[in-house]
Amino acid sequence: MDFPDTLIPARDAIREGRISSRQLTRHVLDRIESLNGRLNAFNSVWADRAMQVAAQVDEGRIGGPLAGVPIAIKDNLCTAFGTTTCSSKMLRQFRSPYDATVVRKLESAGAVIVGKTNLDEFAMGSSTENSAFGPTLNPWDPARVPGGSSGGSAAALAAGMCCGAVGSDTGGSIRQPAALCGVVGLKPTYGRVSRYGLVAYASSLDQIGPFGWTVADAALLLGVMAGHDPKDSTSVSEPVPDYVADLDRPVEGLRIGLPREYQLAGGIDARVKSAVEAAVGRYQQLGAEVVEVSLPHTEYGIAAYYVIAPCEASSNLARYDGVHFGHRTSERVRDIIELFSRSRAEGFGAEVQRRIMIGTYALSSGYYDAYYLRALKVRALIRRDFDEAFKRCDVILCPTSPTPAFRVGEKTGDPLQMYLVDVFTVTCNIAALPGISIPCGFTDDPRPLPIGLQLIGPTFSEQKLLRIARMYEAATDWHRRRPAELVGD
C-alpha cells in the first residue's frame, strides 16, 4: 500500500476513506522502528497512545483539520503523557503535569502525536549534537548533521517518520534544520503562537512553528497552532486567517528585497549562493521586481543575539535547582548552595553551562550596561533597519544557512564557529519577524544535500509570506525530492 508522506494529502486520504488513520499511523510507526535506531530523531515514541488516538479518529470520535495524521513534536513541548526531557540529563525523567497549548490545539484538531523529537539540549545549538541522548543524523547523508536545534523534528519529517512536525525557533532553530533537511520550516511572528508549555530558553525570542514537506502543510499547521492564549500574556489577539485558502493566489506587484549587507557577507558556500541567485531569477520570471535594500546593523546581529539569549537563558534556567524537579546530585553535600551547584553541573551539558555563564557574566554587577542594555539598543536598531527596508519591499530574500549540512563533529570543538551559522536567521527573532525556509536546490554530492531559501516578512504577514513562498514552490520541483532510502539497523 502506498501512503502519502505529506500532511494534507494524508489527511484527505483518511477523510475520503482511502486509508485509515490506523493504517497510516502503523506505517509511520514501522518506519520509526526501522530508521530511528540509525537517525536518532526521536527521544520517545508513544506508539500505543498514537494507535488509540488513530482508532478514535477512524471511529469518528475525533475530527478536525488534522484528523488522523501522524505528527512529531519537539521534546521541549510539555505533554501530560510521557516525558518532556529537552534532551537534557536535567529533565531525563520529567513528567509534565499539563499539556502545552499547542499540544492541546494539535490534538483537538485530530493530530496523532507519534513521538517527541531530539534537540540540542534546551534548544541551545545549531546541529542537534548538544543532546544528552546523542546526535540526530541527517536523512540525506547520515555523516552530516540535520541542523538544530529542532533537528529531530526536521529529520523525522525528511525520513518519513511523520507527516508534519513542530519545533521551536529562538535564533533559527526551525528554519536552519528545515533548510539542511530539505523541508519547509516557518518561524511565526513573536506572539503569533502561544508559548505556554514550551520549556523556556530565551523568552523574548522563542516561538513555536511548523515543519512540512510543502508550504500548504506548514500553513495548515500554523493555522491550527496560532492564536491568543490567556495562559501566555505575550500571545496576541490578532485574528488568525485561513492560511491555506488563499495560498495559490500569487502576490501581484511583488517586490523582493535583497539586502546589500547579506551579499557582502563572507563565508557563504558557492553552491548556496548560486541556488539562491537562481531563485531570485525564478521570482523575476514570475513577475517580481527585485530591489536592493540595506540592513546596516546586520553585522551586529549575532553578537546582540549571543548577549540577549544567554542573559534570558541564565535567568530562565535558574529554576533547575535539584529541589523542585529535575536532576539532583547523589553526592553528599554540605549545604543547599552545594546541592544547587552540584545538581546543575551534573544535569546541564557543556553548551548550556557556557550560555548560563555568558548570561550570568553579562548581567553581573558592572557589566549590565555594556552588554545587556547595549544589546537591547542594538536590537532596536536592527528592528528599525527592517522597518525601513519593508517600506521598499514586501519580503526580504536570502539564504537560510550559509552552508548545506556540515559533518557531524565538524564544529563541536569551537562554540563560536557554531554560533556563526545563525548569521541569516537570528535577526528575525531579534526583530520578532516571521521567516520561512523553503527548499531551493541541492548540491551535486553523491548524496545530494538540500539548500534552503529564506523569506522574511513584516510582523503578522504570515499569510502573504506563505503565498510568496508558494509562488516559488509552484514553479519548482525541489519539494518533491526525497532522500535515498536508508538501510535501518
Added chain:
Amino acid sequence: MPGPTISEQQVRHVARLARLAIDEGRMPVLTAQLQSILQYIAKISQADVSGVEPMAHALPIHNVLREDAVEPALPLEQVLQNAPQTDGPFFKVPKVIGGEEDSAG
C-alpha cells in the same frame, strides 16, 4: 581592537553566581571558550546607540491583567510528582542554616 579578557578567577566567580560547580580541570578550556565568545560579542560596543531606547520586546506588549478570580491550581501530588525528595506535603532539602560553614555569600 583587543576585546575584553576574562581570567580563571573571574570564571570561578561567575560560576559561583550561576550555581555551577565547575571542575578545576575544565577551567582552562572553559575560560578560553568564554574569552573567545566575549571577544566576539564585544562587537556590539562598536554600534552607535546614542539616543536609542533599549528594546526588551520587539512587540509593543504592555501589562496584561485578568480578573482577580480564583482558578483551579495544580493538585499537590502533581506539584510534587517530579521532586527528587519529598516529605509529606514538602520539598525536602539539606539543612539550610546553621551549617559548619556559611557559603551562602
